Amino acid sequence: MRKILFISAISLLSCNRNAQTAHPPVGGVLSQKDLDVSRNRMKNLNTIERGQIQDWISSQTVKYYPTQLNYWITVENFDHRERRADNSMISYSYELYDFDQTKIYNQPFERRDAKFGHFDELKAVENALRFIHDGEEVTLLVPSSLAYGTFGDEKKIDNDIPLIIKLKAL
Secondary structure: OHHHHHHHHHHHHHHHHHOOOOOOOOOOOOOHHHHHHHHHHHHHHHHHHHHHHHHHHHOOOOOOEEOOOOOEEOOOOHHHOOOOOOOOEEEEEEEEEOOOOOEOOOOOEEEEEEEOOOOOOOHHHHHHHHHOOOOOEEEEEEOHHHOOOOOOOOOOOOOOOOEEEEEEEO
16 A cells, blocks of 8 residues: 555656646747737738728718727717626627628527626627616627637638627616
8 A cells, every 4th residue: 555655656746847848739839920920910900990890880870989999889988987897797688790780690699697707708798898887788890809800700700700799788
C-alpha cells in the first residue's frame, strides 16, 4: 500500500512540473502580420458597414441615434440613461432582420429572468439591455462585428452580416 501511495505522489509531482509547459495551438500561432491583416480587414469592413447603415438610415422615416458602442438605436441619448447593475434580473425578447427587413427566424429569441453578468448574448443586445426600461421596445441597427461577426451563427446568418434587432424588455 505504501508503495502505491509513493508512486502516486511521485506521479502527481512530475505531472505538476510538466503542467507549466506551454504549447502553441495546433497549426501554430498567428504572426504579427496576420494579426495586422485581420485587424485592418475588420476596420475596413466596419467602415463600409457603417456607411451602408448610414445610407439606409437616411432613407427611413424613423430617426436612429448612434450609441457609444457603435450601433444605432431608436431612442435619443439611450446609452446615457442609468445603467442596470450586474446580477440584476431582466426578461427580454428580440427578433432579427436583415437590412432588406426580412425576418431571419420565425420565432423570437426570448430569455426569462436572465441575470446580468451571467448570460452570453450579442454584444449590442447585452449593451442595450443595460439601458432599456421595463416594457420598452427599441430597434437596433448593428454592424456585423457586434452581431455574429466573421463566422455567422452557422445556421441562417451568414458571415459579416449587419442586422436589425427589434428588442423588447418584458
